[in-house]
Amino acid sequence: MAAKHALFGLTWEYFALAIPLTTGALFGKFLDDKETERMTLFRDRSALYGGMVKKGEKPSWP
Numbered sequence: 555m556a557a558k559h560a561l562f563g564l565t566w567e568y569f570a571l572a573i574p575l576t577t578g579a580l581f582g583k584f585l586d587d588k589e590t591e592r593m594t595l596f597r598d599r600s601a602l603y604g605g606m607v608k609k610g611e612k613p614s615w616p
Contacts (some may be wrong), residue, residue, distance in 0.1 A: 559566065597613045606615065 598607045
């Protein structure tokens with residue numbers, strides 16, 4: 555039995571599952587990127603991991 559209103563063989567049930575999953579994955583990636591951006595503020599400034607970085611020297615981690 556063929557599915558009703560299938561677009562290129564993809565049914566509405568597929569889209570109902572794929573769209574929220576994709577949106578959630580993209581939002582999670584956005585939050586991870588923002589957290590990484592926030593943590594770069596503390597680069598080489600930690601009392602535990604910080605080292606003596608000279609002026610003009612690249613940070614110890616990107």
